[in-house]
Amino acid sequence: MPHAFHVLVKPAGAVCNLACRYCYFLSKADLYPGSRFRMPDGVLETYVRQLLEAQAGREVFVAWQGGEPTLMGLSFFRRSIELVEQHRKAGTDVRYTIQTNGVLLDDEWCEFFREHRFLVGLSLDGPRALHDVYRVDKHGRGTFDAVVHAARLLQHHRVDVNILACVHAASGDHPIDVYRFLRDEVGARFIQFIPIVERAAAGEAHNGEAATAWSVRPAQWAGFLTAIFDEWVRRDVGVVFVQQFDAALASWTGVSPGVCVLMETCGDAVALEHNGDLYCCDHFVDREYLLGNILQTPMPQLVASDRLRAFGDAKRDALPQYCRQCRVRFACRGECPKNRFVKTPDGEPGLNYLCEGYKAFFAHVGRPMRMMADLLRHDRAPAEIMWRLRREDEELRAAVRTAGRNQPCPCGSGRKVKQCHGR
Numbered sequence: 001m002p003h004a005f006h007v008l009v010k011p012a013g014a015v016c017n018l019a020c021r022y023c024y025f026l027s028k029a030d031l032y033p034g035s036r037f038r039m040p041d042g043v044l045e046t047y048v049r050q051l052l053e054a055q056a057g058r059e060v061f062v063a064w065q066g067g068e069p070t071l072m073g074l075s076f077f078r079r080s081i082e083l084v085e086q087h088r089k090a091g092t093d094v095r096y097t098i099q100t101n102g103v104l105l106d107d108e109w110c111e112f113f114r115e116h117r118f119l120v121g122l123s124l125d126g127p128r129a130l131h132d133v134y135r136v137d138k139h140g141r142g143t144f145d146a147v148v149h150a151a152r153l154l155q156h157h158r159v160d161v162n163i164l165a166c167v168h169a170a171s172g173d174h175p176i177d178v179y180r181f182l183r184d185e186v187g188a189r190f191i192q193f194i195p196i197v198e199r200a201a202a203g204e205a206h207n208g209e210a211a212t213a214w215s216v217r218p219a220q221w222a223g224f225l226t227a228i229f230d231e232w233v234r235r236d237v238g239v240v241f242v243q244q245f246d247a248a249l250a251s252w253t254g255v256s257p258g259v260c261v262l263m264e265t266c267g268d269a270v271a272l273e274h275n276g277d278l279y280c281c282d283h284f285v286d287r288e289y290l291l292g293n294i295l296q297t298p299m300p301q302l303v304a305s306d307r308l309r310a311f312g313d314a315k316r317d318a319l320p321q322y323c324r325q326c327r328v329r330f331a332c333r334g335e336c337p338k339n340r341f342v343k344t345p346d347g348e349p350g351l352n353y354l355c356e357g358y359k360a361f362f363a364h365v366g367r368p369m370r371m372m373a374d375l376l377r378h379d380r381a382p383a384e385i386m387w388r389l390r391r392e393d394e395e396l397r398a399a400v401r402t403a404g405r406n407q408p409c410p411c412g413s414g415r416k417v418k419q420c421h422g423r
C-alpha cells in the first residue's frame with residue numbers, strides 16, 4: 001500500500017463556465033457522453049473515506065480541480081467538509097486546495113475558504129492585454145475584470161492565494177510586465193508559471209512548429225523565466241515565492257523539487273473524475289490511462305498498482321540519450337512526458353518540446369542557485385544573495401564606466417564594452 005498519495009479531484013469533470021482558447025481540458029468531456037458531470041454523493045463519500053482511511057501521514061490533502069470545480073456550488077463543498085469530519089482520524093491535519101478561474105467567487109465563497117483554510121489557486125495570466133488574449137468566456141469576452149475582482153475578494157477575506165499564470169505565445173515575450181503586474185498590482189506572493197504547450201494536430205501547426213500557435217516557444221520560455229529570475233533574485237527572494245525558482249533551488253540543494261514535472265518519476269498525483277474513475281494523471285485523462293473506478297476497487301489498491309508504477313517510471317526510463325547526458329538533467333529531468341514530442345539533434349524521439357528553454361534557464365541560474373544552496377548549507381537565509389548580487393552589479397557598472405568602448409567587457413562575456421554592458 002502507498003504511504004501517501006495525492007488525488008486531484010474533478011467533481012464537475014472537465015466542464016467549465018469559460019472557454020479559454022488554449023484549454024485542452026474541455027475536450028475531455030467527450031469521454032463521458034450524456035453525463036451531467038456532477039459528482040454524486042456516493043462517489044464523494046467513497047473518495048473521502050478511502051482517502052482518509054488510507055493515509056498514514058499526519059497531513060492529508062484534499063485537492064479540487066476542474067474544469068471548474070465551483071460549478072458544483074458551495075453546498076457540495078460544505079458536504080465534503082462534513083464527510084471529512086466524519087472520517088478523519090484523530091490527529092490528522094486535512095489541508096484543502098482548490099484550483100479555480102475565479103469568476104463565480106463572492107463573499108460567501110471567500111468566507112468558506114477562509115474558515116476552512118483553503119489554499120486557492122487562481123488563474124490569472126498577467127495584465128489585461130495578455131490575460132484576455134486566451135482566457136475568455138463562452139461569448140469570447142475577456143475575463144480579466146472578473147478574475148482581478150476575485151483576487152481582491154480573496155485578499156479581503158485573507159484567503160491564501162497562489163496565482164497560476166499560464167505562459168503562452170502572446171505573453172512569452174512580456175515576462176517583466178507579467179511579473180510586476182502580479183507582484184505589484186495584484187499583490188501576489190505565491191506564483192506558479194505554467195507553460196502552455198500543446199502538440200499541433202494537422203492544421204494547427206504554426207510556421208512548421210510541432211506545437212500549436214498559442215503554445216509558448218522554447219526560446220520564449222527561456223527568456224521569460226530568466227528575465228523574471230534576474231529581477232526576483234535581486235529584490236524578491238524570501239518575499240515572493242515563484243514555484244519554478246523554489247523547485248530549482250531544491251534540486252541544487254539535493255532535495256526533491258516537489259513539483260511533478262521536475263521530478264524523476266511520475267505517479268504521485270492521480271486524477272479522480274466525477275464518476276469515480278481514477279486516472280494516472282490529470283494530463284492523461286484518457287481510456288489508456290484509466291486505473292479503474294473507486295466504487296469497484298479501493299483507491300489505495302489502484303494507486304499501488306503496477307500499472308501506475310509503470311506509468312510513473314516511464315518518465316525516467318524513456319528519457320532519450322540526449323537528456324541522459326545533459327548537464328542540467330538533475331534539475332530538468334526531461335520535464336513532463338506530455339511535452340516530449342520532438343526529436344533530439346541526432347534524431348531520437350521523445351525530447352521535450354521546451355528543452356532549449358529549460359537548458360538555457362537552468363544554465364543561467366546555475367551560479368546564483370549554487371550561491372543560495374551554499375547559504376542554506378551554512379544555515380543562512382538565501383535572501384542574502386540579493387545584497388551580494390547588487391554589490392556585484394554596482395562593481396560591474398563602475399568597471400564598465402571606466403573601460404573604453406572597444407575594450408573587452410568586464411563582465412567576461414568576450415564582447416566589446418559597446419556591444420555588451422556599455423550599450
Ligand code: SF4
Nearest residue numbers: 016018020023067101
Ligand atoms: S478556466 Fe481552466 S478549465 Fe476552464 S476553459 Fe479555462 S483553462 Fe479550461
Ligand code: SF4
Nearest residue numbers: 260261266281336337
Ligand atoms: S505526466 Fe506530467 S503532469 Fe502528470 S505527473 Fe507526470 S510530470 Fe506531472
Ligand code: SF4
Nearest residue numbers: 323326332334355359
Ligand atoms: S534540458 Fe533538455 S536535454 Fe536537458 S534534461 Fe531537460 S529536456 Fe533533456
